[in-house]
Amino acid sequence: MKQIKRAGLFLFLILFTGCSSVVLTGRKQLLLVDDAQVLALSDSSYNSFMATATKSGKTTQSAMVTRVGKNIATAVENYLSSQGLSDNLKGYSWQFNLVVDTAVNAFCMPGGKIVVYEGILPVTKNETGLAVVIGHEVAHAVAKHANERMSQQLVTNYGVTALDAFIQTKTSSTTTRAIAQTVFGLGAEYGVTLPYSRKQEYEADRLGLIFMAMAGYDPAQAIPFWERMSASSKSYIPEFLSTHPSDANRIANMQKVLTEAQSYYKK
Numbered sequence: 001m002k003q004i005k006r007a008g009l010f011l012f013l014i015l016f017t018g019c020s021s022v023v024l025t026g027r028k029q030l031l032l033v034d035d036a037q038v039l040a041l042s043d044s045s046y047n048s049f050m051a052t053a054t055k056s057g058k059t060t061q062s063a064m065v066t067r068v069g070k071n072i073a074t075a076v077e078n079y080l081s082s083q084g085l086s087d088n089l090k091g092y093s094w095q096f097n098l099v100v101d102t103a104v105n106a107f108c109m110p111g112g113k114i115v116v117y118e119g120i121l122p123v124t125k126n127e128t129g130l131a132v133v134i135g136h137e138v139a140h141a142v143a144k145h146a147n148e149r150m151s152q153q154l155v156t157n158y159g160v161t162a163l164d165a166f167i168q169t170k171t172s173s174t175t176t177r178a179i180a181q182t183v184f185g186l187g188a189e190y191g192v193t194l195p196y197s198r199k200q201e202y203e204a205d206r207l208g209l210i211f212m213a214m215a216g217y218d219p220a221q222a223i224p225f226w227e228r229m230s231a232s233s234k235s236y237i238p239e240f241l242s243t244h245p246s247d248a249n250r251i252a253n254m255q256k257v258l259t260e261a262q263s264y265y266k267k
Contacts, residue, residue: 022143023080023088024210025203031144032151039091042110042146046095049115056098056118065116068130068215069096072138073112075214088142096134104232108137110146123228131217132208132225139207145200198245202253209254209261219261226251 020031056062073094080086094112101117108114114137116130124130140146196204209219230247245253 020144022203022207023085024207025143027203029144029148030151030155031147032154033147035091035144035147038144038147038150039111042113046109046113050097053097053115054100056100058098058118061118061121062098064127064130065098065134066096068127068217069094069114069134069138071215071217072131072135072211075216076138076142076211079214092141104229106133106137108140110141110144112138112141114138114141123232124225125228128212128217128221129225129228131212131215132222135212135215135217136204136208138211139204140196140200142211143200143203143207145196145204148200149196201245201250205250205254206257206260209257210264213261213263213265216266218267219258219265222254223251223258226254 020029021027022029077086077089080088089112092112094114096114096116098116098118102119103117104120104123106114106116106120114134116133120133121130124133205222209222212222213219226247230251233247
């Protein structure tokens with residue numbers, strides 16, 4: 001009987017407390033962690049990272065990162081405002097930084113804290129290529145993928161009992177801090193952020209194309225960018241061993257959603 005009650009509680013939490021939908025895609029997702037908690041924990045981790053990182057001294061490239069980031073963020077904010085969805089970005093504070101690192105990488109912390117590594121610039125080549133990268137990272141933030149990962153970790157690691165207590169208190173706790181460290185903590189095994197699932201990556205690709213198009217960047221340029229990424233990649237890990245899609249599958253998926261993105265593109 002207790003197991004039935006626990007299962008019922010779990011179902012209630014999933015269906016009525018943490019169910020949300022991703023902007024534009026409409027995908028249902030589980031968001032159990034309060035946005036304010038996610039943003040506070042994210043800010044702490046981001047500030048710790050930036051305290052040890054070296055900001056790029058390449059003024060032209062740094063200015064381009066800031067410019068492209070602001071263009072995309074503003075376009076997204078304007079779109080959400082026109083749809084009456086501004087609350088989706090409540091508490092967000094966009095920041096765009098280029099840092100000294102040879103890694104071909106970029107990441108976004110919840111709340112819009114985006115870091116681009118110098119190592120990816122030879123692959124982006126130009127402002128539109130950079131828009132592909134930043135659009136993708138902005139998409140992770142807007143779709144609240146980190147919150148979703150934290151919620152999934154909460155379910156996996158702590159079960160129904162912890163969920164019940166968590167939902168009732170809605171306060172920051174050792175549990176949420178521990179999960180945040182796993183999802184986007186500086187000590188995470190895979191880098192600054194734990195890799196998103198393939199489903200979330202595909203979703204960020206799709207939304208990223210739309211967001212860059214909203215900002216006036218040609219989404220069709222995402223295809224040659226990922227072709228360059230594929231050519232420069234030194235990783236030979238099969239897709240089934242990685243949370244990220246293979247470059248070939250990613251490109252194929254982008255080609256499927258490109259028409260949708262182009263409908264938002266105005267030269």
